[in-house]
Amino acid sequence: MQMLASALLAAAMAAHAVVASPIQARSPYAVKETHFAPREWTKLDRANGRKLVQLQIGLKQGNMDGLLEHLSEVSDPDHARYGAHLSADEVDDMVRPAKETCDQVEDWLREAGVGDVSYNTAKDWITVHLPIDFVEKLLDTEYHNYKHEDGSIVSRTTHWSLPRHLHEHIDVIQPTTSFFRGAANAATYVKTLDKVHDEVASLSFANGQYEPSDVSKVCNVSSVTPECFQTLYKTKGYKTRASDKNSVGFTNYLEEVPIRPDTELFLKKYRPEAVSSAKTFKTYSINGGPLNDGPLTPQELEDDKSHEANLDVQAIAGISWKTPIVSYSTGGRPPFIPDLTVVENDSEPYLVWVNWLLQQRSIPKIISTSYGEPEQTVPRSYAERVCKQFAAVGARGTTMFFSSGDRGLGGTDKCYTNDGKNTYKFLPAFPASCPYVTTVGATKNFEPEESAYRAGRNLSDGYHDLYSSGSGFSDYFKQPTWQKDAVPHYVKSIGDLYKGLYNPRGRGYPDLAAQGLYFAYFWNGTEGTISGTSASTPLTAGIFALVNDALIASGKPTLGYLNPWLYKKGYKGLTDITIGFSYGCNVQGFPVTKGWDPITGFGTPIFPELVKLAGGHIGY
Numbered sequence: 001m002q003m004l005a006s007a008l009l010a011a012a013m014a015a016h017a018v019v020a021s022p023i024q025a026r027s028p029y030a031v032k033e034t035h036f037a038p039r040e041w042t043k044l045d046r047a048n049g050r051k052l053v054q055l056q057i058g059l060k061q062g063n064m065d066g067l068l069e070h071l072s073e074v075s076d077p078d079h080a081r082y083g084a085h086l087s088a089d090e091v092d093d094m095v096r097p098a099k100e101t102c103d104q105v106e107d108w109l110r111e112a113g114v115g116d117v118s119y120n121t122a123k124d125w126i127t128v129h130l131p132i133d134f135v136e137k138l139l140d141t142e143y144h145n146y147k148h149e150d151g152s153i154v155s156r157t158t159h160w161s162l163p164r165h166l167h168e169h170i171d172v173i174q175p176t177t178s179f180f181r182g183a184a185n186a187a188t189y190v191k192t193l194d195k196v197h198d199e200v201a202s203l204s205f206a207n208g209q210y211e212p213s214d215v216s217k218v219c220n221v222s223s224v225t226p227e228c229f230q231t232l233y234k235t236k237g238y239k240t241r242a243s244d245k246n247s248v249g250f251t252n253y254l255e256e257v258p259i260r261p262d263t264e265l266f267l268k269k270y271r272p273e274a275v276s277s278a279k280t281f282k283t284y285s286i287n288g289g290p291l292n293d294g295p296l297t298p299q300e301l302e303d304d305k306s307h308e309a310n311l312d313v314q315a316i317a318g319i320s321w322k323t324p325i326v327s328y329s330t331g332g333r334p335p336f337i338p339d340l341t342v343v344e345n346d347s348e349p350y351l352v353w354v355n356w357l358l359q360q361r362s363i364p365k366i367i368s369t370s371y372g373e374p375e376q377t378v379p380r381s382y383a384e385r386v387c388k389q390f391a392a393v394g395a396r397g398t399t400m401f402f403s404s405g406d407r408g409l410g411g412t413d414k415c416y417t418n419d420g421k422n423t424y425k426f427l428p429a430f431p432a433s434c435p436y437v438t439t440v441g442a443t444k445n446f447e448p449e450e451s452a453y454r455a456g457r458n459l460s461d462g463y464h465d466l467y468s469s470g471s472g473f474s475d476y477f478k479q480p481t482w483q484k485d486a487v488p489h490y491v492k493s494i495g496d497l498y499k500g501l502y503n504p505r506g507r508g509y510p511d512l513a514a515q516g517l518y519f520a521y522f523w524n525g526t527e528g529t530i531s532g533t534s535a536s537t538p539l540t541a542g543i544f545a546l547v548n549d550a551l552i553a554s555g556k557p558t559l560g561y562l563n564p565w566l567y568k569k570g571y572k573g574l575t576d577i578t579i580g581f582s583y584g585c586n587v588q589g590f591p592v593t594k595g596w597d598p599i600t601g602f603g604t605p606i607f608p609e610l611v612k613l614a615g616g617h618i619g620y
Contacts, residue, residue: 026108027164029140034159035177035379038418040149047143047155049133056351057126058172058385059105061095068388070094071395071436075561077569083557085397088361092122095392101169108166112138121359139173146179154179172381174351180373180430219446223520223529226270226318229539232446232515233319235546235607240322241619242552248316248545249326249364250538253349253371256309257290257300257329258283262522266314269527270520274321281313281325287352289329296524307523308370311530312538314521316368320542323549326364328353350431351382354389363398365548365558368541370403370534374410375430375476376418383476387434394561399548400437401541403533404510405429405470408584412456412466415585426472426502426585432509433474438562439509441600442469442516442536443577451580451592451599452516452531469516470533471582471590471598474506482567483508486596493593501585511566512574513600514540543605550616559614571602573609 037043073081086094102123109117109128118127132143132155140161147153160176219228230236240246252258264278285291292300300306309327316325330353350371357363375383390400409415410427417423432439442452456466479487487508516536518529548558559565577600582589592599611618 027166029161030164030167031159032162032167032170033172033177033379033381035179036418036420037146037156037158038179038374038377039416039422041146041179042149044145044147044153047132047145049131049136051132051155052129053132053135053155053175055128055130055135056174056355057105057128057170059097059124059126060101060169060171061122061124061388062097063094064388067091067094067395068391071391071561072564075394075564077565083397083560085557085560086395088121088358088396091358091392091395095122095124097124097169104166104169108163114138120355125355139176141176172379172385174379174382177379178377178382180377213447215446221445222518224515224518225520228446229319229515233543233605233607235319235543238546238550238607238618240320240546240549242549243322243324245552246545246549246558247324247326247364248320248366248368248541249328250312250316250368250541251353251371252289252309252312252327252329253353254308255290255303255329255331256306257292258309258313258327259296259306259523260293261295262306262310262525263313263317265525265527266520266522267317271318271321274317277317277321277325281317281327283327283329286328286330286356287349288331290331291329301524307530308534310523311519311521311535312368312370315519315535315538316542316545318542319539320545323542323545328357330356350386351389354386354393358389358392363393363396365397365560366399366401366541366545367393368401368538369431370532370537372403372405372429372432372470374418375428375433375474378430380476383430383434386431387436387477390431390434391436391561394436397558397560399541399544399559399562401537401544402431402434402437402439403470403537404432404439404441404472406442406467406532406534408453408466408468408471408582409587409589410472410585412584412586424501424585426498428472428474428502428506428509429470430476432470433472433477433507435474435477435480435507435563436561438511438566439470439601440533440537440540441471441510441513442531442533443513443600443604444515444517448579449515449575449577449604451513451577451582452533452536453580453583454517454531466584467531468581468583468589469513469536469599470510471584473502473504473508473598475503477507479505479507480563482564486567486602489595490593490597494590498587498590508596508598509601510598511563511601512540512603512605513577514543514604540605543607544610546607547610547614547616550611550618551614553619554616556615565614566602567596569613570610571596573606573613574601574603575606576603 073079074084141157143155143157145153214231218231260278267275283291330349443449444452452469454467491504514536517531519535521530578594580592582599596602
């Protein structure tokens with residue numbers, strides 16, 4: 001370890017030494033991007049210039065327009081090429097930058113004194129490890145430390161520049177202006193079962209129901225279990241037939257990692273035939289993400305870790321058996337790491353993960369992500385580029401589910417713009433707002449279901465724990481063509497309600513929903529409950545993994561990028577939710593209505609109908 005530390009220190013000193021070399025720009029520098037620090041962050045002193053960062057440079061991609069056209073064709077159920085997904089090599093070939101772009105950027109880096117650079121397989125991303133003071137000269141900027149209201153500290157800038165001739169060759173460089181945090185969308189962490197009863201008084205079955213239904217016999221509003229989900233969404237009795245050709249994955253950030261002994265306890269109680277999957281699901285560490293095959297470590301216990309990761313794996317395993325499960329734990333987040341010999345591990349986690357994923361030759365057909373943040377905390381260039389990376393994943397035949405968030409329209413007392421004007425408005429979330437992912441909202445209650453909501457309370461630490469299924473319209477991404485009927489119809493139906501507080505021409509979300517309140521789960525050997533779109537999203541991923549299983553067994557392609565099919569045909573296989581509101585931003589919010597709405601999308605899954613609409617056979 002001492003030799004490794006010495007080597008790293010030598011590398012840091014060598015990188016620092018090149019700062020004295022003047023950067024020979026072939027054209028004058030001009031600002032490439034400016035992005036305000038969000039209200040939750042406080043600017044502190046200058047960042048330590050000797051600290052190493054992992055700088056990621058996104059080059060202008062080659063035929064991205066062609067890739068998006070291909071994606072549109074293979075995802076349209078009425079197109080002749082529907083289901084003809086690309087291979088990893090074919091995607092790389094389409095997005096690979098022009099030789100001129102690579103040459104220009106390499107020349108700039110070399111003349112600046114940057115030695116070795118690392119490319120991904122498509123050569124559209126460059127990664128270099130450099131001291132902050134060198135990056136400041138390279139990008140003509142200054143980094144400061146910024147402190148989030150939760151105590152986290154990161155080193156960021158609010159603007160950066162490039163030589164003018166490189167503006168057309170570089171889309172994005174991070175970490176620079178991004179202030180997002182990748183927070184998990186779990187509105188209620190662990191509660192022992194005896195503590196939830198006082199919170200469920202408003203949860204019930206429909207009034208006037210006297211004869212017990214199959215759902216009412218197995219669904220308990222205070223602790224919702226896999227048997228309830230199987231019955232409610234009609235997967236009960238289905239036997240997987242293509243497990244050797246199928247898989248479902250989920251992502252972990254913020255040092256989260258699924259705990260196998262807890263998963264085993266959960267499955268022993270609620271899905272005993274699936275208990276072996278607690279030991280067999282695959283785990284991958286990306287960018288230093290943690291791995292753990294045993295119980296929670298003392299440090300994980302102290303940090304209260306792995307509620308989210310445990311929820312994800314248990315929600316998926318409880319519904320999708322025997323589909324293989326894959327877990328990805330990606331490093332990259334606050335807090336500040338003061339060791340100057342270590343590359344600061346606060347790089348952009350979505351970007352790190354998706355770029356790693358795209359370099360793998362084989363990836364799951366369904367991937368669930370339960371993380372997000374306000375769209376305005378993410379620089380537009382970053383959001384657009386990462387969204388395109390998600391499109392590349394979709395082109396390979398993988399459906400990406402993201403949670404819609406748990407603060408409705410934007411939380412309580414938080415809904416102000418990040419443009420220096422502090423204008424009151426609703427706050428859409430990212431990556432939920434990306435049109436190339438399928439966004440999942442949350443419901444509660446049974447027969448009928450309604451949008452998930454729990455009134456907030458002011459807690460002792462000043463936090464207001466409103467829980468309302470995430471809802472919104474993007475300010476970054478325009479309304480995609482597959483929403484041209486559903487979303488304008490909804491916007492017209494509400495008239496001038498909240499006019500000016502949202503973008504009616506933006507990508508609306510979510511696209512569909514599932515249960516998201518009081519999931520039974522285990523953490524640290526104890527059963528409790530947990531809520532949020534963090535719950536509804538892996539549950540939905542598990543259900544659609546079974547849809548893919550039926551399709552593969554029927555000789556059909558997997559669903560892949562889901563939204564064009566969902567809005568044209570698949571919505572008929574969902575139960576329309578018509579009760580509830582979006583809440584948040586100190587208002588009641590958008591109403592849930594018949595048809596698509598920006599709280600529950602088109603509704604919740606009906607497994608047999610989805611399989612039938614996709615062209616598969618159940619095969620009970």
